[in-house]
Amino acid sequence: MELSLYERMRNKLLKTADNFKEKIENVMYMGSFDDDFFDELEETLILSDLGAQTSVKITESLRAKIKETRSKSKEEVMGFLKEILVEMVQVETEKPQLPTIMLVVGVNGVGKTTTIAKLSERYKKEGKKVVIAAADTFRAAAVEQLDEWARRVGVDIIKSTTGADPSSVIFDAIGAAKARKADILICDTAGRLHNKVNLMKELEKISRVINREGDGFSIHNLMVLDATTGQNAINQAKVFHDCVEIKGIVLTKLDGTAKGGIAISIIDEMQIPIEYVGIGEKSEDLIDFDPKKFVDLLFE
Amino acid sequence: MIFEGLNEKFQNIFSQLKRKGKLSEKDIQEVNREIKMALLEADVNFKVVKQFTKNIGERAIGQEVLSSLTPGQQFIKIVKDEMTTLLGGEIERMDFVQGRQNVYMMVGLQGAGKTTTAAKLANLLRKEKKFKPLLVACDVYRPAAIKQLEILGDELKIDVYSEHDVKDPVGIAKRGMQKSIEGHYDLVIMDTAGRLQIDEALMDELVNIKEAINPTEILLTVDGMTGQESVNVANEFNRLLDISGVILTKLDGDTRGGAALSITYTIGKAIKYIGTGEKLTDIELFYPDRMASRILGMGDVLSFIDKAQSMMDDEKAKELEEKFRNQDFDLNDFLDQIKQIESMGSISSLLEMMPGANKKALKNVDLSGADTKKTEAIILSMTQEERHKPGIINASRRRRIALGSGTMVADVNRLLKGFEQSKKMMKQMSNPSMAKKGRMKLPFM
Numbered sequence: 001m002e003l004s005l006y007e008r009m010r011n012k013l014l015k016t017a018d019n020f021k022e023k024i025e026n027v028m029y030m031g032s033f034d035d036d037f038f039d040e041l042e043e044t045l046i047l048s049d050l051g052a053q054t055s056v057k058i059t060e061s062l063r064a065k066i067k068e069t070r071s072k073s074k075e076e077v078m079g080f081l082k083e084i085l086v087e088m089v090q091v092e093t094e095k096p097q098l099p100t101i102m103l104v105v106g107v108n109g110v111g112k113t114t115t116i117a118k119l120s121e122r123y124k125k126e127g128k129k130v131v132i133a134a135a136d137t138f139r140a141a142a143v144e145q146l147d148e149w150a151r152r153v154g155v156d157i158i159k160s161t162t163g164a165d166p167s168s169v170i171f172d173a174i175g176a177a178k179a180r181k182a183d184i185l186i187c188d189t190a191g192r193l194h195n196k197v198n199l200m201k202e203l204e205k206i207s208r209v210i211n212r213e214g215d216g217f218s219i220h221n222l223m224v225l226d227a228t229t230g231q232n233a234i235n236q237a238k239v240f241h242d243c244v245e246i247k248g249i250v251l252t253k254l255d256g257t258a259k260g261g262i263a264i265s266i267i268d269e270m271q272i273p274i275e276y277v278g279i280g281e282k283s284e285d286l287i288d289f290d291p292k293k294f295v296d297l298l299f300e
Numbered sequence: 301m302i303f304e305g306l307n308e309k310f311q312n313i314f315s316q317l318k319r320k321g322k323l324s325e326k327d328i329q330e331v332n333r334e335i336k337m338a339l340l341e342a343d344v345n346f347k348v349v350k351q352f353t354k355n356i357g358e359r360a361i362g363q364e365v366l367s368s369l370t371p372g373q374q375f376i377k378i379v380k381d382e383m384t385t386l387l388g389g390e391i392e393r394m395d396f397v398q399g400r401q402n403v404y405m406m407v408g409l410q411g412a413g414k415t416t417t418a419a420k421l422a423n424l425l426r427k428e429k430k431f432k433p434l435l436v437a438c439d440v441y442r443p444a445a446i447k448q449l450e451i452l453g454d455e456l457k458i459d460v461y462s463e464h465d466v467k468d469p470v471g472i473a474k475r476g477m478q479k480s481i482e483g484h485y486d487l488v489i490m491d492t493a494g495r496l497q498i499d500e501a502l503m504d505e506l507v508n509i510k511e512a513i514n515p516t517e518i519l520l521t522v523d524g525m526t527g528q529e530s531v532n533v534a535n536e537f538n539r540l541l542d543i544s545g546v547i548l549t550k551l552d553g554d555t556r557g558g559a560a561l562s563i564t565y566t567i568g569k570a571i572k573y574i575g576t577g578e579k580l581t582d583i584e585l586f587y588p589d590r591m592a593s594r595i596l597g598m599g600d601v602l603s604f605i606d607k608a609q610s611m612m613d614d615e616k617a618k619e620l621e622e623k624f625r626n627q628d629f630d631l632n633d634f635l636d637q638i639k640q641i642e643s644m645g646s647i648s649s650l651l652e653m654m655p656g657a658n659k660k661a662l663k664n665v666d667l668s669g670a671d672t673k674k675t676e677a678i679i680l681s682m683t684q685e686e687r688h689k690p691g692i693i694n695a696s697r698r699r700r701i702a703l704g705s706g707t708m709v710a711d712v713n714r715l716l717k718g719f720e721q722s723k724k725m726m727k728q729m730s731n732p733s734m735a736k737k738g739r740m741k742l743p744f745m
Contacts, residue, residue, distance in 0.1 A: 043346065049527045052341045108550060109411025109523065114442075138578075140455070141448035148443035162451075193553040226411060230343030230527020232555050253410065255496060262527065281441075 020048055020260070020298045024081065028074045033066050048261035051231045054268045058084055082299050089264055089291035093273040094247060096220035098128070101174070101185045101210055104250075105203060105240055106224035108191030111252040111278060113142065115224050116186050117149035118278070118286035124155055128183040133173030134159035135166040135206065138190035146188055153283075156180065166190065166202065167209045174213045185217070194239035207244040220247045222275070225266065227254040233262050237270050248275035251289070255279040263294060306557060307597035309338040310379075314596075317372035328360045328375070335379070343527045343558025348386065348565045355382050380592050387588035388564040388571060396429055401480065403488045403513055406547075407506055407537060408521035410494030413549035415445060417521050417575055418491045419452035420583040421547075426458065431487035436476030437462040438469040438509065439493040449491055456580060459483070469493070473509045490515070497536035510541055518543045519572065522559055524551045530559035531566045538567045549575035552582070557595060627723075631687040634719055635679045638672055677705035678715050690716055 027040045038059050045055035058081070065071075065080045096102070102119075106112050113136070120130045132150055134157055136142035143159050150157035158173035170187055177185040189206065192199035210219060223246045225233050240246060249270075251263055254277045263274055274289040313334050320327065332353045339349045359378050396402060404421070406414040422433035435453050437460060439445035446462045453460035461476040473490055480488045492509065495502035510518065520543045522530060537543055548560055551574050564571055571586045623629045679687060681704035686693050693701070693716065702709045 046340050047346050047528055049343075049529070052337065107525075107553065109413060111411060139448070140451035141444040144447045145442070145444035152443075193550065195552075195554045226523070226525075228409065228527060228529045228533070229523070229525050230529075230558055231341060232343070232525040232527075232553065235554060253496070255498075 021300070023048070024078070028077065031074070033072070033077065038063055045261065049230055049265065050261035051234065051265040051269075054088075054265040057268070058088070078299070082295060085264060085295045085298070086292055089267045089295060091267055091271050091273045091291075093275065094220075096184075096247070097218040098183045099177070099181075099185075099216065100183070100218045100220045101177070101187065101214050103187045103189065103207065103210060103219070103221045103244060104224060105189050105221065105244060105246075106191060107193050107226075107236055108139075110191065110224045110226040110229075112136075112191060112224045113145050113149070113188055114281075115222075115250050115252060115276075115278060115286065116146065116188050117153060118283045119276075120150075120155045120184075120186055121153045121283045122286065123184050124153060129181065130155040131173065131177045131180060131182040131185050132157050133169055133185060133187040135169040135173075136188050136190040137162055137164045137166050137169065142188070142190065156182075167206050170206050170209050171213060174210070174217075178216070194236050200239065200243050203240075203243050219245075221245060222248050222250055223272075224250045224252055225262075227251050227260070227262055227277075229262065231262075231265070233266060234269050237266060237272070241270065241272065246270075246272055248273055250274070250276045250278065250286075252278035255285075260294065260298065263289075263291075267291065306338060306342045307595055309341075310335075310595065311597040313338070314372070314376055317375055320372055323360075323371040323375065325361055328357065331375070332357050332360075339558075339561070342561070343530075343555075345528060345531045345558065345562035345566060348531075348562045351565070352382060352386055376596075380589075380596055380598070383561075383592040383595060384589045386561055386565050387591050388586075389588055391585070391587050393572075393585075396425075397516070401486055401488060402431070402517070403477070403480075403490070403515040404517045404519055405490045405492065405506075405510065405513070405515040406519055406521055407492055407541065407543070408494060409496060409523070409533060410442075412494060412521040412523045413575060414494060414521045415439065415448050415491050416452070416580075417547055417549060417573075417583070418489045419449065419456060419458070420575065420580050421519075421573065422458050422487065422489050423456045423580055424583055425487055429487075432485050433458050433487040433489060434476070434480045434483065434485035435460045436473060436480075436488060436490045438472050438476075438490050440467050440469050440472070441493040445491075445493065452580070459485070469505060470508045470512050473513050477513050488513075497533050503536075503540050506541060517545060519545055519547050520569075521547045521549060522563065524548045524557065524559055524574075525553055525555040526559045528558070531562050534563045534567045534569075538569060543567075543569055545570050545572040547571070547573045547575065548586070551575060552577045560591065561595075629723060631679050631682065631690055631719060632684075634722070635676060638675055674705075674707055674711060675715055678702075678707055678712055681705040690719060 023044045024041070027037065027044055030037060041062070042055050042059045045058060046052055050058070061084045062077070062081055065084070066077060069076070071077060071080070104112050104116055116132060120132055123130050132146065132155060134143045134146045136146070137160060140162065143162060147157055147159060156176070158169065158176050160169045160172070166189065173185060173187065187206075187210075189203065190199075192203065194200065207221075221244050223237060223240050225236065229236070237246070237249070249266060249272055251266075251274050254260065254263075263277075266272075267274060274291070276286050277289045279285050279287060313331055317323070317331060335356070336349055336353045339352065340346065356378055359382075360375055406418050408414050418435055422435055425431045426433050435449055435458055437446040437449045439449075446464065450460050450462060461472075461479050463472050463475070466472060469492065476490065477488065490509070490513065492506060493502070495506070497503065518541050520534060520537050522533065526533065534546065546563055546569060548571055551557075551560075560571065563569070574584050574586050576582045576584055623633060678701060681701045682693070686697065686701075698709050698712045702712050
């Protein structure tokens with residue numbers, strides 16, 4: 001099981017991996033580790049969406065390491081680089097204590113609703129009792145979209161009409177989750193750009209309702225990020241994290257991007273673990289994220 | 301704020317330049333390096349950044365700057381010129397053909413905003429070009445995508461062609477075209493399902509739709525926040541479909557605009573429209589020079605005036621001017637004005653077009669529609685007499701109004717005070733000595 005997941009991730013991510021390793025090898029090709037090499041390495045990392053800040057950090061660590069060991073071998077330097085990345089992506093993960101409430105947040109169009117569908121199917125298969133709350137009352141047909149998923153997956157859904165107050169939907173959903181003795185309540189929210197003050201306030205209100213009403217439940221908020229987003233993803237994560245405490249990140253659409261780099265940069269800057277990655281449209285395409293294996297793949 | 305981070309960086313770089321009386325070659329190289337980092341951090345494609353800074357360097361080190369009396373200004377001008385070129389140079393309008401069918405096909409990744417943009421575009425072109433639009437729902441994959449388009453169409457009173465429980469987008473597209481001919485629609489917009497550019501089966505499907513309906517425009521919708529990947533996406537869609545233009549969405553986020561600056565240069569296709577907000581009127585024509593001004597923090601007054609004019613009703617404006625002069629302006633007019641501003645889009649999207657608008661100060665100001673709603677509720681809870689003569693609103697009336705509108709007495713007080721202040725301001729402005737200096741003609745002044 002574990003192996004097949006890894007294999008699938010590898011197949012889907014082959015493009016990411018190929019690209020990354022190939023590029024790094026191209027930089028190394030020059031054979032000498034001088035300033036030009038570090039400049040070019042930095043550029044390569046930026047090109048892979050690692051962001052200027054993280055890229056500088058990585059090249060500086062590598063520079064120090066090479067100076068310390070006086071290494072001249074390409075293989076060794078490649079190994080150092082990998083070590084640095086592996087160390088960078090190690091953050092503590094926290095498994096949600098059941099019963100739990102998951103508030104799923106993110107900007108528009110990152111795949112929140114689809115992720116929720118995949119998550120609920122996965123938990124249901126594990127034998128958990130799942131209830132989902134359709135609190136995206138803003139976008140046209142968002143409730144219908146989630147409703148359709150709930151029907152397909154076969155989980156309970158608590159919903160209201162478009163335009164309703166999302167906090168009230170959450171309030172009702174928590175009541176229902178308690179009454180039905182649910183293990184996991186997953187709450188969908190409307191996509192919002194993180195610089196819209198009023199919409200972020202709405203999210204704060206939802207979060208307050210959860211804190212107040214959700215006695216007996218642990219709170220495990222998830223943020224969904226689109227892997228094709230550039231460095232803006234970090235801004236998004238920071239602002240959302242300030243607004244509601246994010247416990248884990250779901251990185252979607254990782255199958256399309258040739259740059260998995262944002263994964264590393266997110267973990268480095270936010271110190272929040274990526275819990276799942278989405279590598280396709282099917283429900284089994286949401287897989288556990290293993291940071292170390294991810295780095296392994298980049299260098300395979 | 302659009303391009304917030306980038307424009308801050310540029311303002312910093314430029315302010316250093318302005319202080320210098322003379323620019324050496326070394327200064328220019330230094331500045332160029334800073335520009336390079338700023339653009340890279342903004343997710344601008346690496347190749348584009350290289351070309352851009354190279355062009356600037358060549359022009360600046362040549363005669364243009366060094367011999368100029370105000371080298372700083374001259375340098376800034378070069379940056380603006382080059383950025384305009386990067387963004388496509390001349391504005392490229394859509395190919396509209398009156399009297400025959402215009403068929404647009406919306407394509408792009410998942411979550412880029414195709415469905416919303418399709419509806420926005422239909423609404424805009426109906427208003428501006430008097431088209432009779434038909435939306436066709438070809439997204440058969442995402443649950444409720446068809447429903448979403450139907451709801452948007454319903455809201456805008458635009459017809460939607462859809463088929464439920466049919467999994468054949470090519471067939472739907474064909475039958476949609478049939479219906480558009482029968483119904484004499486002269487603008488057809490096809491919404492397609494989002495897909496990754498590397499998904500061969502789904503990309504083939506787009507090619508088949510293209511062949512079946514022979515669209516006049518294929519518009520690639522791209523999320524303005526996309527990173528280095530934007531170039532690959534654009535390249536691949538363009539290679540397979542030969543797209544005719546790009547629509548950038550979500551530019552009301554705090555994206556630094558890497559996608560905007562990279563795509564046109566890379567695939568040589570123009571950005572035609574940009575999406576700037578959640579409202580169905582938040583779509584604008586893309587002007588490369590104006591966008592360059594915005595990125596460089598020079599403001600964009602022209603777009604602001606366009607927007608005001610497109611929303612202004614001439615008759616009403618005259619009537620209002622009359623009222624200003626006669627001091628007849630009452631709370632009903634006040635409400636009208638507020639609503640008119642609101643119909644122009646979100647206030648923050650307007651403010652950011654202003655030159656010198658302090659982005660940092662604006663960042664934490666809540667300029668949402670929530671306040672407008674409150675104001676509206678308060679005014680609507682007043683009697684006609686109260687609205688016309690706010691002077692009669694005493695404490696007990698205030699309490700009643702607050703109760704009726706679900707607000708606090710303090711909110712009512714604030715509104716009345718604000719109204720008095722704007723009345724005072726108007727008095728000053730319509731006073732003849734001011735009038736000579738040129739009266740403001742914006743609808744809300």
